[in-house]
Amino acid sequence: MQMSVEMAVIDPLTGLYNRRYLESHLAGRANHDGASPRPTALMILDLDHFKSINDRFGHAAGDTVLKQFAHRIRLNIRGVDLAARxxxxxxxxxxxxxSGMEAQMIAQRLVRVIGQEAFVIGDGRELQVTVSIGVTEARPGEAAEEVLQRADAALYRAKGDGRNRSEVAS
Ligand code: C2E
Ligand code: C2E
Incomplete structure (x- = not known):
């Protein structure tokens, strides 16, 4: 990929796709609905108490956590799965x-791989980090905005139910 093109679609800190790329990908997906008999699932992940990590340990530590988080996620999903910050x-x-059911299993795997091993934030210091996830299955022809809103509502429930967990949209 050309450097300038890459910079336009990649989040420089984590190496994952950025919001702009995600939005164009989702807009394109809506046009291809029906081409595959299998559904598309989407999840929103939000690190728990991230602000307090920044406040207590500084922004460099926060950045380290974000980088390691992205790396762990990437190692635990398939190449065809698109991850964006x-x-x-x-x-x-x-x-x-x-499917939404499969995605919930995958989300539970991700909650586990984030929470089970401490993050190293420099000077050998270790930090326990957890993530909350909202999961949903996209309906054929549905606007990206609606899919995201439903996943976001599920994420809100995961946070409300104590964090460090994933919830599927009803
Ligand atoms: P599947 O693709 O038919 O895979 C069936 C089972 O094969 C998986 O059951 C898992 O036990 C094993 N398997 C397949 N690929 C891998 C792999 O790369 N690593 C490991 N460790 N095991 C693998 P599992 O885990 O219960 O998943 C059930 C279904 O959920 C999968 O059926 C697939 O449709 C979906 N799925 C699971 N993980 C992912 C994922 O990371 N990304 C996507 N897109 N789908 C996934
Ligand atoms: P990949 O497909 O890019 O998957 C990357 C990682 O996502 C896997 O690392 C695993 O941690 C997670 N993952 C993906 N799909 C599944 C799944 O269905 N169930 C579970 N439990 N985890 C999943 P892992 O296991 O080290 O595998 C590395 C690579 O080896 C995979 O990259 C894939 O290319 C290949 N692979 C491993 N097991 C299978 C399998 O059962 N079937 C196929 N077709 N490929 C596999």
Whole structure:
């Protein structure tokens, strides 16, 4: 990829796709609905208490956590799954040919791989980090905005139910 093109679609800190790329990908997906008999699933991930990590340990530590988080996520999803950083500590994963039920299993795997091993934030200091996830299955022809809103509502429930967990949209 050309450097300038890459910079336009990649989040420089984590190496994941950026919000702009995610939005164009989702807009394109709507046009291809019906081409595959299998659904697409989407999840929103939000690091728990990230602000307090920044406040207590500094922004360099916060950045280290974000980088390691992205790396762990990448290692635990398939190459065809699209992972993007869409805000400070907020991420979206699009899973082609995946049902909501399968995506919930994958989200539970991700909650586990983030929470089970401490993050190293420099000077050998270790930090326990957890993530909350909202999962949903896209409906054929549905606007990206609606899919994201439903996943976001599920994420809100995961946060409200104590964090460090994933919830599927009803
Ligand atoms: P499983 O782990 O229980 O996953 C069940 C189904 O969920 C998979 O069926 C697939 O449709 C979906 N799935 C699971 N993880 C992912 C993911 O990271 N991304 C996406 N897009 N979909 C995912 P499938 O493909 O028939 O696989 C059946 C079983 O084979 C899996 O059951 C798992 O036990 C094993 N398997 C397949 N690929 C891998 C792999 O790369 N690593 C490991 N450790 N096991 C795998
Ligand atoms: P990949 O497809 O890019 O998957 C990357 C990682 O995502 C896997 O690393 C695993 O941690 C997670 N993952 C993906 N799909 C599944 C799944 O269905 N179930 C579970 N539990 N985890 C999943 P891992 O296991 O080290 O595999 C590395 C690579 O080896 C995979 O990259 C894939 O290319 C290949 N692979 C491993 N197991 C299978 C399999 O059962 N079937 C196929 N077709 N490929 C496999």
């Amino acid at each position: 869409v805000g400070g500590e907020e991420f979206v994963i699009v899973l082609p040919e995946t």
